[in-house]
Amino acid sequence: MINLSKMSDLSSPEGFALDLYAAVLEGRSLADAVAPLARALETSTHAVHLMQYEAGELRESRCDGGGLAADVTAEYEGHWIHHDPWALAASRAGEGVVNLGRVVPMEAYRKAAIWRDWKAKRDGAFHCLSALMQGPDGTVGRIAFHRSVRAQAFGTAEEALLAPLFPHLRRALVAEARLSAGGWQTARAMRAGFAALPQGVVLMDRQRRIVLTNPAIEAMARRGDGLALAPEGGLATRDPEARQALARAVGSAVAAISGKVKMMPDAASVALPRPDHAAPYLVQALPLKRVEAPGMPEGFCGVMLMVSDDTIRPRPRAPLLRQAFGLTPAEASLAAALAAGRTPAQHAATRKIALETVHAQLAGVRRKTGCRRLTDLMALLGRFAA
Structure with missing residues (x-):
């Protein structure tokens, strides 16, 4: 239900709109600028998302949360957004005010991994009302307002409050997306650089979840002759000894990120046997500590696995x-x-x-x-x- 006593937080639609535009131009948080609207809607949290799709696949995402801890937004942005039925629905719903409780049935959402394995443990967002923008370059913008599972679902009254403000919310999202365009381009350049490498690349965050892979490692995994991609840990192998060595190597790289070890041990290089007795895959685990490279999340810390296949070494021309x-x-x-x-x-x-x-x-x-x-x-x- 709308809290009428907090409607004064919005002052006038024009004044609210001006504050949105000023926030974008001044580089202030758009999530902070929509806080008055979130209070009127009686939300538990809210967030501003920008998502970049290429050929229907989510490539990049940025999340600015209101009432959300920084580690929560980072975990969502780095992993859970790829498993979020709401994000998928947002990419297909078109523009306007969308009550995602009508698009994604509550019973189906309860069964989704993002709720079952992550949100439910923290009493996270269960109801969602969004203002959605679709850009011609594959950008999807979303200002999402959340309520917990114990609260009343968003209804027609909340949708009616959001509807006249939508044009302003959309313009703010478009402006934010245009200002971020350079970031999307550098991210694409980074992926193109990895794609050009003959070695396989798996980039993981410090929780050991895959953030990025390149075509070389994806081709190796499709062959199924010694390694596979794993959502957590980056790579999987059937050989027990190699599996333990790989886990130690990744663990050493994670420890190096935190400064727990000064030098990487020999275990950071691992051979993964192949069933056809061909030369094994050679894996190196490299710590990435606060990488400030174009296209990388700000202050990114993680692990890069570099995989070489000596059976496909380039031949001289x-x-x-x-x-x-x-x-x-x-x-x-x-x-x-x-x-x-x-x-x-x-x-x-x-x-x-x-x-x-x-x-x-x-x-x-x-x-x-x-x-x-x-x-x-x-x-x-x-x-x-x-």
Whole structure:
């Protein structure tokens, strides 16, 4: 029920709107600026969310809470938002005032992990009334007002109070999103940088929950031949000894973040066996202490797992080999093919040339590299990366 005695906190819609715009322009907390509205709605907490979606997938989120502890907003922003039925509903609901209790049935919400495993233990937000904004660049803005499970659900009276203020709330969210645009761009740049790495990358917060992965580690996990992605701990392996070593490595990195250890022990490097007896995956656990890099959450502390797969090491390319050994273009092409595992006959068939021609080119490669035997040549080519 609306608290009429606190309606005076809003003064006039125009004055309330001006304070919203001033908060954005001055860099003040938008969550603080909507506090008078939260008091009139008799909420337990409220929050301002900006969410950035790419191809329908939530990539980045920012949360500014009113009445919420900093560790709670950080935990929500870093993990639970990805498992929140309200956030999913907000991304699909369009713009306007939305009573999420009508969109996500209460019984379904009680069964969701975010309520069962997190909120219920703290008597967290159970009812939610939101003002939603959808941006053309995949940005979703949400000013959410919450009530606890013991309070009355939001109804038509609260929706009616919010409706005339929605245009102002929307403009404030749009302005906030535009000011954050540079942050979204740097975050995308960071992901692109990780995506370019041949090594697998798993970035975790200090609670050991995955924050980011790159395509290389996702491809390794899909192969299912020695490692898998785990929501907590970053990586999983079926080998008991390797599993314990990996847990020790991550634990050492977390301890290093807190200053409990000064140097990383040898356990920070772990080999994960593969069932086909191929070379194991090599994992390094690296502590990240208050990283202030573009695209990273402010003051981020966490652990990065770097995973190498020696079976897919990059092979040398023809231009590099030509420059290194003074080869002709044809000789360099043959050398690159040999380094990639092809035989002289296969190279001849691919290039549609006679096998005798390939043997003549191979003789030139051996002479210029100083390798009399083919095994020596292969060992030499293996030292070069693309």
